[in-house]
Amino acid sequence: MSAVVSFLTRRRGGKGWHWTDVVTWVWLVGGLIVMFGPAIWLIASSFKTPAQLAEFPPTILPYVGQQATVEGYDKPLTLYTVKMPDGTSRILAEVRRVGIVSQMVDPDAPGEIVKINIADRTPVREVGLATENYVVPLEQNNFLLYLRNSVFVTFMATIITLLTNSMAAFALSKYRFPGRDAVMLLIVGTLMVPLSVVLVPLYSVVSAVGLYDSLWGIILPTVATPTGVFLLRQYMLTIPDELLDAARMDNASEWQIYWRIVLPLAAPALAVLAIFSVVWRWNDFLWPLVVLSRKELYTLQVGLNTYAGELNVQWHYILAMTVVTMIPVVLVFVFLQRFITSGIAGSGLK
Amino acid sequence: MGQIRLTDIDRAYGKLKILHGISLAIEDGEFVVLVGPSGCGKSTLLRLIAGLDQPTGGTIEIDGKDVTKVSAAQRGLAMVFQSYALYPHMTVRQNLAFGLENQRMAKEEIASRIAEAARMLEIEAYLDRRPGQLSGGQKQRVAIGRAVVRNPTAFLLDEPLSNLDAELRISTRAELAALHERLGTTMIYVTHDQIEAMTLADRIVVMRAGRIEQVGRPLDLYNSPANLFVAGFIGAPRMNLMDVKVTAAEPTSVTVEGPGFVATCPVDGSQLAAGDKATLGVRPHDIAVAADGGVEAKVTLIEALGPETVVHASLPDATKLVAVLAGQDVVASGGSLRLALDRGRMHLFDKDGARVPDAQEAR
Numbered sequence: 001m002s003a004v005v006s007f008l009t010r011r012r013g014g015k016g017w018h019w020t021d022v023v024t025w026v027w028l029v030g031g032l033i034v035m036f037g038p039a040i041w042l043i044a045s046s047f048k049t050p051a052q053l054a055e056f057p058p059t060i061l062p063y064v065g066q067q068a069t070v071e072g073y074d075k076p077l078t079l080y081t082v083k084m085p086d087g088t089s090r091i092l093a094e095v096r097r098v099g100i101v102s103q104m105v106d107p108d109a110p111g112e113i114v115k116i117n118i119a120d121r122t123p124v125r126e127v128g129l130a131t132e133n134y135v136v137p138l139e140q141n142n143f144l145l146y147l148r149n150s151v152f153v154t155f156m157a158t159i160i161t162l163l164t165n166s167m168a169a170f171a172l173s174k175y176r177f178p179g180r181d182a183v184m185l186l187i188v189g190t191l192m193v194p195l196s197v198v199l200v201p202l203y204s205v206v207s208a209v210g211l212y213d214s215l216w217g218i219i220l221p222t223v224a225t226p227t228g229v230f231l232l233r234q235y236m237l238t239i240p241d242e243l244l245d246a247a248r249m250d251n252a253s254e255w256q257i258y259w260r261i262v263l264p265l266a267a268p269a270l271a272v273l274a275i276f277s278v279v280w281r282w283n284d285f286l287w288p289l290v291v292l293s294r295k296e297l298y299t300l301q302v303g304l305n306t307y308a309g310e311l312n313v314q315w316h317y318i319l320a321m322t323v324v325t326m327i328p329v330v331l332v333f334v335f336l337q338r339f340i341t342s343g344i345a346g347s348g349l350k
Numbered sequence: 351m352g353q354i355r356l357t358d359i360d361r362a363y364g365k366l367k368i369l370h371g372i373s374l375a376i377e378d379g380e381f382v383v384l385v386g387p388s389g390c391g392k393s394t395l396l397r398l399i400a401g402l403d404q405p406t407g408g409t410i411e412i413d414g415k416d417v418t419k420v421s422a423a424q425r426g427l428a429m430v431f432q433s434y435a436l437y438p439h440m441t442v443r444q445n446l447a448f449g450l451e452n453q454r455m456a457k458e459e460i461a462s463r464i465a466e467a468a469r470m471l472e473i474e475a476y477l478d479r480r481p482g483q484l485s486g487g488q489k490q491r492v493a494i495g496r497a498v499v500r501n502p503t504a505f506l507l508d509e510p511l512s513n514l515d516a517e518l519r520i521s522t523r524a525e526l527a528a529l530h531e532r533l534g535t536t537m538i539y540v541t542h543d544q545i546e547a548m549t550l551a552d553r554i555v556v557m558r559a560g561r562i563e564q565v566g567r568p569l570d571l572y573n574s575p576a577n578l579f580v581a582g583f584i585g586a587p588r589m590n591l592m593d594v595k596v597t598a599a600e601p602t603s604v605t606v607e608g609p610g611f612v613a614t615c616p617v618d619g620s621q622l623a624a625g626d627k628a629t630l631g632v633r634p635h636d637i638a639v640a641a642d643g644g645v646e647a648k649v650t651l652i653e654a655l656g657p658e659t660v661v662h663a664s665l666p667d668a669t670k671l672v673a674v675l676a677g678q679d680v681v682a683s684g685g686s687l688r689l690a691l692d693r694g695r696m697h698l699f700d701k702d703g704a705r706v707p708d709a710q711e712a713r
Contacts, residue, residue: 245402246435250449250496251423260448264439 042326046319047129053315064128068093071110080104080121082114091124092116133320137307143321145296146303150282150325153218153299158277160223162270168224169232169266170258174244184233191226195286203290217291218299222281228273235269236262271339279329300325351413352378352504352536354399360407361394361560368394369560371408376504376538381530383539385547385583386557392540393508395557399538400506401425412503423452428497432509434489436481442492443477446499460499467498470532487518494529504536511546523549544584548572556580573695578703581631587660587672589631589697596626602709604698606630609667611645615696617706628706631697634660637673639680640690647671648686654678663689 012018040060045053047062067076070093077093082104084090092104092114102121104114137143172184202221203212211217239262247257263270285301292298298306304321307314333340354376361369368391376382384392397403399410401422409418417425428449436445443464450460468474471491481489490510497505510526511519527550530537541547547554548568556563556571556579564576568584575581581589594606599619606613608630615630622628647663659680661673673689681687698706 240433240435242431242433242435243437245397245400245422246429246431246437246496247448248402248422249400249427249429250500251452252448253423253452256452261437267439 042319043323046133046316046323047131048133048316048319049130050314050316052130053319061127062129063125064130066124066126068107070105070107073110077105077107079107079124081124082116082121092121094121130316133316134324137317137321138324141303141317142295142298143300143303143324146298146300147324149215149297150300153215153284153288154278154281156215157219157222157281158274160219161225161228161277162274164223165225165228165273166232166263166266166270167258168229169236170262172229173233173236174239174241174262184230187226187229189226199286199290202287206291212291213293213297214291215297218284218288222284222287225273225277225280227276231273231276232266232269235266239265268339271336275332275336275340278332282325282329352376353411353413354504354536354538355411355414356395356399356408357411358408359395359398359405359410361391361398361403362406367560369398369405372560372562373408374555374562374565376536379534379536381527381537381539381550381552382555383541383547383551383553384555384557385541385544386563387583388542389559390557391560392542392557396429396506396508396538396540400427400429402429426503427506428500428502428504429506429508430493430497430510432512434481434493434513436489436492436496438481441478441480442473442484442495445481445492446477446496449496449500463499463501467495470498470529471495486514487522490514490518490522494526498529498533502535504538507537507539509541510539511541512543519546526550545586548584554584556583558583574705574708575631575697576705578629578631578699581697581699581705585633587634587674589633590637590671590673591699592630592632592665592669592671594628594630596622596624596628598624599626604628604706606698608645609665609669611665611691613691613696615698615706616709617698618709619706622700622706627701629699629701629703630691631699632691633695634672634674636691636695637671637675638690639675640688642688644688644690646686647689649681649684652681661687663687 011021044060044062049062049064052059052063066079068079069076073095077095079091079093080102082090082092090106093107095103095105095113097103097118100118102116102118104116104121105112106114168187172180172187206212206217206221211220243261243265244257247261252260283301284299285305288299288302289305292302295306300321304318304325307318307321354374356372356374359369359372360367372391372395374382384395386392394403398405401417401420401424405418409416411417412425412427436442437448440448446464446467447460450463455463464477465474468477471494473488473491473495476484476488481492484492490513493510507526511522514522523546530550539546539550551568553565554568554571555565558579564571564580571580571584575584575589578591582591592608594608594613596604596619597607597612598605599622601618601620602616604615604617604619604622606615606628613630645665647665649661649663651662653660653662656678657676659675659678661675661681663671663673665671671689675681700706
């Protein structure tokens with residue numbers, strides 16, 4: 001702990017504040033707010049009720065109104081802090097509201113009704129979580145099904161991506177054949193073609209082969225990634241050819257060389273690609289939206305979209321489910337950060 | 351059996367020809383060393399024999415069977431690579447077993463072969479370690495072990511000692527020789543180090559620029575190098591080569607004149623004529639201090655090695671000369687001394703660099 005403190009308070013030149021210390025602090029704290037602010041805002045807001053989300057000015061933390069069960073009333077009543085005409089303030093429970101007048105009772109003396117202008121009362125609130133934002137979509141709105149679909153798509157797509165891309169990378173890095181560089185260039189060149197350009201033809205193809213409205217229709221078109229081939233190829237180039245020669249002398253077939261020598265040795269690059277692939281497929285929105293039409297096949301991202309209706313956006317559900325959707329990706333980043341940075345550094349891509 | 355016969359092997363990469371018509375017959379159980387400077391094609395030749403590369407011309411036969419088009423795996427050879435090429439993700443045991451598993455050998459047989467090889471090479475203690483946890487010398491043994499367990503027709507070794515430190519290199523060299531003695535398997539060994547070649551080989555193949563310069567027993571190469579290249583390559587320190595002029599050429603002797611000396615060599619001068627340019631070669635160990643006569647030389651550098659002293663000297667025309675003289679304190683640096691060149695063997699090469707044959711015994 002003291003190490004953390006001394007690290008955080010470390011200053012240039014030991015004593016006194018150098019101007020670079022100030023700039024550093026401002027820069028870093030500012031960066032922290034810019035980076036984490038939205039995420040914290042998202043998580044905090046995901047626990048707010050719809051009413052609180054619409055509130056202005058907004059609060060950072062989620063609050064829930066205090067309620068009390070008052071004798072003589074069946075439902076719990078909402079508590080308010082009321083500024084009395086004599087200047088004192090009391091905590092009263094609202095019975096009903098008529099226009100701008102609120103009829104209130106003292107929870108300790110429920111017999112007497114006090115009429116208060118609504119401008120004079122503020123709800124008694126404390127920090128609390130509106131967990132129904134999470135419970136309702138997960139239990140009633142098929143979100144667990146969407147989660148399952150997303151996991152299936154991400155898992156299968158990643159496995160197939162790793163397999164096909166590593167095979168392509170193996171051939172492109174370890175075999176010499178005419179046109180090898182041209183093929184490589186072609187593959188990398190497809191990086192310049194964005195999805196939106198090929199969306200329509202891709203849709204025709206997927207539709208023609210009967211994969212429309214199926215999860216495989218989302219998985220298969222995405223598995224051949226130029227980034228993956230490039231990343232793996234660059235890594236495999238660093239595996240010495242002598243190892244392959246040694247394996248050939250050891251009676252290994254080309255498949256065995258790929259499967260038992262090259263793949264295990266390319267594990268670091270495969271890990272990087274796996275992380276990328278998981279993040280890509282998990283976050284895919286446009287392509288699944290185009291391919292899927294049955295609701296029970298929706299992935300999380302498409303499922304989230306159903307809360308944004310034409311007339312009404314259910315922000316509380318969107319926010320809560322966005323948090324759920326983010327969790328796996330965040331976990332991937334937190335635990336596999338090291339691989340990701342090395343992958344980006346190794347390939348110059350992200 | 352491990353008989354290997356190469357006939358007119360060519361290898362070209364596009365227009366660049368690496369090997370030019372190499373023909374070589376290697377007998378069963380022979381230890382053949384391919385030696386030459388870097389880039390001479392010796393490693394390429396070894397890869398062709400191994401089957402890792404295909405010749406553009408010529409045939410390779412193993413035990414009388416043409417294997418030119420046969421894949422590396424089917425040739426029954428084992429190779430030890432310069433970088434050892436151990437599979438880094440496998441333990442030593444798995445490294446040794448890999449080739450045998452690929453042959454679908456029974457598990458017990460694999461285990462017993464590994465045990466035997468491990469005992470022979472003394473690598474039992476680290477069978478379960480990964481190559482990354484081994485020292486250079488240990489890796490080297492494992493690499494050899496991986497070849498040994500295969501029980502190959504022949505071993506191909508590509509500069510196996512070049513990554514070891516000097517001391518380890520000498521001891522491993524001796525072990526390799528012992529291993530060959532024990533297994534009696536044909537070994538083809540590639541190196542650029544002529545000392546390894548001299549100490550290990552039954553026969554040395556000296557290569558230069560894709561051609562075989564000379565094939566012979568180590569001492570034959572040392573005593574009668576076929577040309578200037580072999581003369582300069584075999585033997586350390588290098589043979590002194592001096593430009594000389596033939597003054598008299600007889601079938602039994604040739605007299606030459608060099609910078610500050612005249613020497614008579616017992617060689618067959620019938621192909622030479624007086625006035626021809628030639629090169630006289632004298633090994634540093636064949637030079638002695640002359641009491642009188644000899645050639646006057648100025649000493650430029652002394653390297654005292656203990657039992658012998660290496661003297662770098664220059665002749666009157668600034669030709670450099672290296673002599674290895676027995677004993678210590680033979681001469682002071684900066685001084686001059688008289689060296690007798692003709693006390694030992696002299697080698698005469700004609701103007702094309704080919705050896706002038708020794709004189710026939712007096713008939």
